[in-house]
Amino acid sequence: MIKVLIIDDSKLIRMLLTEIINNTNDMMVVGEAEDPYEARDLIKLLNPDVLTLDIEMPKMDGITFLKNLMRLRPMPVVMVSTLTAEGAPITLEALEIGAVDFLEKPKTDVANALSRYQDQLLEKIRVASKVKISQLLRARKNDTSVNAKLSNGRSETKKQEFKKNHLIAIGASTGGTEAIKEVIVNLPANFSPIVVTQHIPPVFSKTYADRLNKVAAMAVHEAQDGQLIEPGNVYIAPGDKHLTVLKRGSKLLCRLDDTDPVNRHKPAVDVLFNSVAAMMGKYSTAVLLTGMGADGAKGLLKLKESGALTITQDEVSCVVYGMPRAAKELGASMEELGLNKIAGRLMEIAAR
Numbered sequence: 001m002i003k004v005l006i007i008d009d010s011k012l013i014r015m016l017l018t019e020i021i022n023n024t025n026d027m028m029v030v031g032e033a034e035d036p037y038e039a040r041d042l043i044k045l046l047n048p049d050v051l052t053l054d055i056e057m058p059k060m061d062g063i064t065f066l067k068n069l070m071r072l073r074p075m076p077v078v079m080v081s082t083l084t085a086e087g088a089p090i091t092l093e094a095l096e097i098g099a100v101d102f103l104e105k106p107k108t109d110v111a112n113a114l115s116r117y118q119d120q121l122l123e124k125i126r127v128a129s130k131v132k133i134s135q136l137l138r139a140r141k142n143d144t145s146v147n148a149k150l151s152n153g154r155s156e157t158k159k160q161e162f163k164k165n166h167l168i169a170i171g172a173s174t175g176g177t178e179a180i181k182e183v184i185v186n187l188p189a190n191f192s193p194i195v196v197t198q199h200i201p202p203v204f205s206k207t208y209a210d211r212l213n214k215v216a217a218m219a220v221h222e223a224q225d226g227q228l229i230e231p232g233n234v235y236i237a238p239g240d241k242h243l244t245v246l247k248r249g250s251k252l253l254c255r256l257d258d259t260d261p262v263n264r265h266k267p268a269v270d271v272l273f274n275s276v277a278a279m280m281g282k283y284s285t286a287v288l289l290t291g292m293g294a295d296g297a298k299g300l301l302k303l304k305e306s307g308a309l310t311i312t313q314d315e316v317s318c319v320v321y322g323m324p325r326a327a328k329e330l331g332a333s334m335e336e337l338g339l340n341k342i343a344g345r346l347m348e349i350a351a352r
Contacts, residue, residue: 002027002129005048007039007065008080009057016106017052017080020118027125034058036065043073050128053099055081055090063094070098074137076128080105080121088207095177098137100128100319104201127174127292127320136175136319162350164231166192167245167252167284169276169303171269173199173291175319179339180289181212184234186343189217192350194234195245195254197272199265199291202239209236225256237267244275252279263295269323273299282307285349287342288333290318294326301332309349310334311342 004027006017011034018029030046033039035058039051051069055062066077079094079102081087091102101124106117172180176198184194200208206222213220216234221227223235223243229252237243242257255275262268269288273296276284286303288296290313304310312324312333317340327333337345 002050002125003030003046003048004028004050004052004125005031005033005039005042005046006052007033007036007057007062008052008054009034010054013054013080013105016114017121020106020114020121021125023118024122027122027129036060036062039065043069043075049076050125051075051077052080052125053077054105055079055087055094063090063097066094066097066099070137074098074133076100076131076133078103078124078128083201083203088204089211092177092204092208092211098133100124100131100133100136101174123292131175131319160188160347161352162188162190162192162231162347163352164192165283166350167229167276167280168192168194168346168350169272169284169286170194170196170289171198171272171287171291171296171299171323172196172289173265173269173293173295173320173323175290177208179313179319181215182339183287183289183343183346184212184216184218184220187216187218187346190232191218191347193229193231193252194218195223195229195237195243195272195276196234197237197243197267197269197296199267199269199295200239205236205239209234212236223254223256225254227254228252229254237272240266242267242271244271245279246275247279263293265295269296270299273303277302277306277308280306280308284308285311285346287311287313287346288324288327289313289339290320291323292320293322296323297326297330297332300327301330304332304334311345312336313342314338 014032031042077099083104209222220234244255246253246255315321317338
């Protein structure tokens with residue numbers, strides 16, 4: 001049984017989460033805390049496997065508590081909070097600190113909302129219970145200073161040139177916001193163009209792109225429909241649209257697709273990878289990073305069959321070795337690399 005501790009100052013939310021979790025046969029709520037001080041005592045007493053944590057609480061906010069927790073007693077945490085555009089930066093900060101994932105609080109005023117909500121909550125708790133938290137935190141520790149990386153990116157611009165007619169495609173899910181960041185910040189400002197699909201809610205994709213833009217030598221954008229894809233730029237799929245690429249003459253454009261979810265995701269990695277395979281083929285490289293499930297595996301196989309070079313993140317460095325494993329089992333992965341090796345390998349591939 002997965003032992004869950006719920007930390008939230010709302011009695012109603014604690015009651016709803018408890019009801020959802022205790023109705024399954026593989027997890028149970030072992031305790032509830034209305035503030036971080038109570039949570040601290042219950043963690044020592046109950047030794048839970050996963051915490052659900054609110055951000056706005058009395059006595060101590062969730063971010064401060066999370067920082068203390070990851071320093072003193074690291075464990076898997078799923079942030080359960082009110083997801084808004086205003087709250088996006090602080091939630092992404094929680095992922096940078098070491099939270100595994102995040103989810104919106106259940107809407108208690110919407111009919112049948114809980115039945116649609118519970119599957120997401122339970123899946124995220126199950127994934128969190130399997131996460132290698134030590135690996136998650138090691139990746140954060142190994143992250144060198146932003147200034148050093150920016151300096152590296154700019155100095156590389158003078159030393160090396162990269163293919164302009166080569167496209168890099170990256171897909172990721174759970175643990176992916178930090179994994180993508182680790183790759184992008186290690187690439188120089190004049191690098192080949194990059195398109196990215198990360199499973200992320202609509203209100204978060206723009207904030208994520210803006211935060212990444214501040215720490216990367218390349219220019220990072222939330223992709224716009226019809227936007228020209230150019231060297232030195234990274235284009236991230238919006239949280240409510242599939243990102244595809246379209247070729248018009250010698251130009252490559254972002255195309256946003258508002259069709260149904262694929263593999264239960266929108267944006268979906270398979271949608272991006274399939275379009276890159278069709279439009280760029282051997283003039284592309286694809287990378288499938290950490291994430292639960294199999295989204296991207298079939299698309300990566302199509303890319304390989306089209307002549308692209310395909311890379312998956314190795315199990316040791318993955319927060320969740322799901323999507324890369326599925327791709328490997330399909331025979332879609334040509335190279336399997338640790339996260340800290342991927343940027344360097346991309347630079348070798350794209351070198352003119």
